[in-house]
Amino acid sequence: MNSDIDPSGAVARWWATAVSHMEPGVVEIRGRPVQELIGEIDLVSMIWLMLRGDLPTGPKAALLQAALVAGVDHGPQAPSIAIARMAATCGIGLNGAVASGVNALGDAHGGAGQQCVELLDEVLALEAAGADLEEAVGQAIAAGPRYVPGFGHRFHPIDPRRDPLITLAEKAVTEGVVAGEHLRAGKAIEEHLRRTRSRPVPMNIDGATAIIYAELGFPAPLARGLFVLSRSIGILAHAWEESRQGTRNKGPIPRAILPARLDQ
Numbered sequence: 001m002n003s004d005i006d007p008s009g010a011v012a013r014w015w016a017t018a019v020s021h022m023e024p025g026v027v028e029i030r031g032r033p034v035q036e037l038i039g040e041i042d043l044v045s046m047i048w049l050m051l052r053g054d055l056p057t058g059p060k061a062a063l064l065q066a067a068l069v070a071g072v073d074h075g076p077q078a079p080s081i082a083i084a085r086m087a088a089t090c091g092i093g094l095n096g097a098v099a100s101g102v103n104a105l106g107d108a109h110g111g112a113g114q115q116c117v118e119l120l121d122e123v124l125a126l127e128a129a130g131a132d133l134e135e136a137v138g139q140a141i142a143a144g145p146r147y148v149p150g151f152g153h154r155f156h157p158i159d160p161r162r163d164p165l166i167t168l169a170e171k172a173v174t175e176g177v178v179a180g181e182h183l184r185a186g187k188a189i190e191e192h193l194r195r196t197r198s199r200p201v202p203m204n205i206d207g208a209t210a211i212i213y214a215e216l217g218f219p220a221p222l223a224r225g226l227f228v229l230s231r232s233i234g235i236l237a238h239a240w241e242e243s244r245q246g247t248r249n250k251g252p253i254p255r256a257i258l259p260a261r262l263d264q
Contacts, residue, residue, distance in 0.1 A: 059177040067209040070161045073234030080104040084235045088242035097239035114224035116150030116210035123185040137192045150207025165208035178215035186211045
């Protein structure tokens with residue numbers, strides 16, 4: 001910034017960031033000229049660079065990409081998707097519809113990944129403090145709600161996204177890409193739930209992606225942030241489809257999905 005405008009440098013310090021730098025003719029991302037990144041790295045590596053400040057190895061980028069791909073969409077009944085589609089019917093514009101869907105991603109819908117990373121971290125902390133793994137799992141689960149984030153699914157007896165993600169995580173451990181501690185904790189939780197619950201509570205996508213994000217070194221809040229980033233793609237696709245077809249092509253709303261009172 002011009003020193004005549006900001007002689008003390010206070011304004012420049014206020015806006016200082018390690019993420020990016022811009023001045024006439026210059027755009028830098030994490031200290032790298034943007035022209036050196038364009039066409040040279042993929043979007044997943046760019047996400048890593050923005051959040052972490054360095055570039056991932058190829059295997060780490062591939063593992064992150066798998067987790068992001070898995071969370072893109074889960075059908076029009078998912079609250080964030082349904083809200084985006086409904087917003088699009090109001091004619092508020094694509095950006096508003098997408099924002100409406102993203103704003104629905106909170107603790108109940110969208111927060112399980114972060115909560116699961118916190119659970120995995122707690123298990124590993126208890127183990128480091130002297131408990132064996134099984135005891136650590138029992139203590140961590142007992143200290144939380146009956147609902148165990150990252151495990152069980154109201155639609156899927158077995159979440160079809162679980163196995164491919166865990167297989168990739170296992171492969172990454174075998175190849176020395178990640179340490180495998182969070183994977184070990186996640187599998188121990190799954191086994192504990194299998195033995196102690198009256199019905200199966202297998203790992204779901206939130207658990208599988210939580211393991212991958214944690215293994216890659218992303219802290220718990222970024223597990224939620226990365227899910228939001230991933231699901232935004234699905235939200236965009238649904239909002240775009242709905243904005244193009246409109247209610248005029250769908251006919252009246254079926255009575256079965258109308259509320260009992262219109263003001264509910």
